[in-house]
Amino acid sequence: MTEETKDLHPLSYIDTHCHLDGEEFDADRDEVVQRAREAGCAAICLPAIDAKSCRSVLDTCSRYPGYCYPMLGLHPEEVRQDWREQLADIKQIISLTSHLSSLTSHLSPLSSHLSPLLAIGEVGLDFYWSREFADEQLQAFEEQVRWSVEMRLPLMIHCRKAQNELVAILDRYANDLPGGVFHCFTGNEQEARQLLRFPRFVLGIGGVLTFKKSHLPEVLPAAVPLDRIVLETDAPYMAPVPMRGQRNESAFVRHVVSRLAEAYGLSEEEVCRQTTLTAQRVFGMKV
Numbered sequence: 001m002t003e004e005t006k007d008l009h010p011l012s013y014i015d016t017h018c019h020l021d022g023e024e025f026d027a028d029r030d031e032v033v034q035r036a037r038e039a040g041c042a043a044i045c046l047p048a049i050d051a052k053s054c055r056s057v058l059d060t061c062s063r064y065p066g067y068c069y070p071m072l073g074l075h076p077e078e079v080r081q082d083w084r085e086q087l088a089d090i091k092q093i094i095s096l097t098s099h100l101s102s103l104t105s106h107l108s109p110l111s112s113h114l115s116p117l118l119a120i121g122e123v124g125l126d127f128y129w130s131r132e133f134a135d136e137q138l139q140a141f142e143e144q145v146r147w148s149v150e151m152r153l154p155l156m157i158h159c160r161k162a163q164n165e166l167v168a169i170l171d172r173y174a175n176d177l178p179g180g181v182f183h184c185f186t187g188n189e190q191e192a193r194q195l196l197r198f199p200r201f202v203l204g205i206g207g208v209l210t211f212k213k214s215h216l217p218e219v220l221p222a223a224v225p226l227d228r229i230v231l232e233t234d235a236p237y238m239a240p241v242p243m244r245g246q247r248n249e250s251a252f253v254r255h256v257v258s259r260l261a262e263a264y265g266l267s268e269e270e271v272c273r274q275t276t277l278t279a280q281r282v283f284g285m286k287v
């Protein structure tokens, strides 16, 4: 993304969480990226969910250098008996990726083929469907929190029906955490405040904000300063109204922007400007 094109679009934003490597996009990924660019999306961040998807995330990012950025980790719903092997595999991929990007960062023609690794993610806890692997989830999450601290990479966090357990783990590392995103936040004011106690962390807000029954339009302005919010799709899931039920994509973020602008009583330009600055701050992005 060049400065010129960024300036041309009045509503330039970053989609901080999009599963663009998913098979749902195999048939028309180029068109999806094209529509995102036309809608003002300046960059797309891709979270992995397991070792296999680390490879597809890196592969997809290499097709759109400087536009799609990888995040690598083990998703709580993918934690099973083999979680230790998965983590070992993922850690190796992370080391190779960071090594490659540090090797090529001085060689501009080569580095243009690699977007730097943005974060460890998506990681977290999910006790919504089952607690079958609850212990394994807790251990896998804590291990990846340690990676975040050691590697100074922010966390892309997924949390469902497990906020107290999640906060208890983060508390142990509170002074050393480089920051991150609590993605797909859907909680109440108290839950928002509990998460924002972690100073370099922000909330990821997407399609749920636009749902008829969502309390977020009241909860967010009451408890969350706009500079603690980043935008996301979680595509292909969570399409905003009026696209609800369809496959989500980064171009649809503009519906979230307009709802957020309404909720905070600000212009859409201001929402885009502020959330972009926040994403750049959290991830150390230069786009």
Ligand SMILES: [Zn+2]
Residues within 6 Å of the ligand: 017, 019, 047, 122, 234
């Ligand atoms: Zn996700």
